[in-house]
Amino acid sequence: MFLTMLNVWVPGGEVIIASTVANRAIAVMALMVTGLLSLRLRRTQEAIALTQAKLQAQEQLVKLREDFASTLTHDLKTPLLGAIETLKAFQKEKFGSVSSQQQKVLATMIHSHDSSLQFVETLLDVYRNDTEGLKLHLEPVDLTVLAEEVATTLMEVAATRRVNLSFRYGDSDxxxxxxxxxxxxxxxxxxxxxxxxxxxxxxRGDRVEVILESQADYQVVKILDTGAGIQPEQFPHLFERFYQGNSDRQAKGSGLGLYLSRQIIEAHNGIIWAENRTDSKDISATAKSGAIFGFKLSVYPYQPS
Structure with missing residues (x-):
């Protein structure tokens, strides 16, 4: 820019006219704008390169975490399955007679290993769903039949804890x-x-109630308990991964069940929620304390043949 303006007088011997000075001034302004744009472009490129490096580092970290979780859960499943089958073989007295007291111990060990295996499989599913998305095999499903079948499989668990399971079909008997x-x-x-x-x-002695009801556009399932309910500060985190909260619950879970449930319901384009029974408009609720966990899915006009 300095040399361009100096060229008006140097080497000299020429008549200086206004148009020459104007041309030099325009050239100086062009050089100034070019310099500023070049500086800004260089800074932008540096910022882009830094962002790309950070993204690549994050992607590598995510991939490393996913690979670790996948490998860990896969490697844990094999010995757990082997241990369960071995314990069942002992139960069936394939290695000699087993006393009734030993049968109880074996049953407890098998239940513990089954719980660990379920946790491992849930953990693997959660990470797979986060990375690959949830793949659904869609077909007509009757939520009433499904809920009754699940309740039947959990009757023994409920009985062990002296909890009664019951069903209600909306406002209908x-x-x-x-x-x-x-x-x-x-x-x-x-x-x-x-x-x-x-x-x-x-x-112990409480009741868990399953409410199945049909609305205009949705099929709704609600599960009501009579526990201590949900604290206000817990609501934003209930369906987060590994969140357990603080409660007087009888058994601690993994903190993945509600998160996985949210993944599944959202993959079905449904809605899942939680509320306290004291906040519910369900006037048929028989208890003043406890929580409601529910979900709703779009009605499917299916008529079985």
């Missing part, structure tokens, strides 16, 4: 079908998680 289009196995997992959650939050 008659059992009715709730058809949706969904993945039966995945929805079964949601119902299992919500029922176990309710049983774990119940005290």
């Amino acid at each position: 008659f059992r009715s079908s709730l058809w949706v289009k969904g993945d039966a196995w995945q929805l079964q997992r949601v119902l299992t998680n919500l029922l176990i959650n309710a049983i774990n939050h119940s005290r």
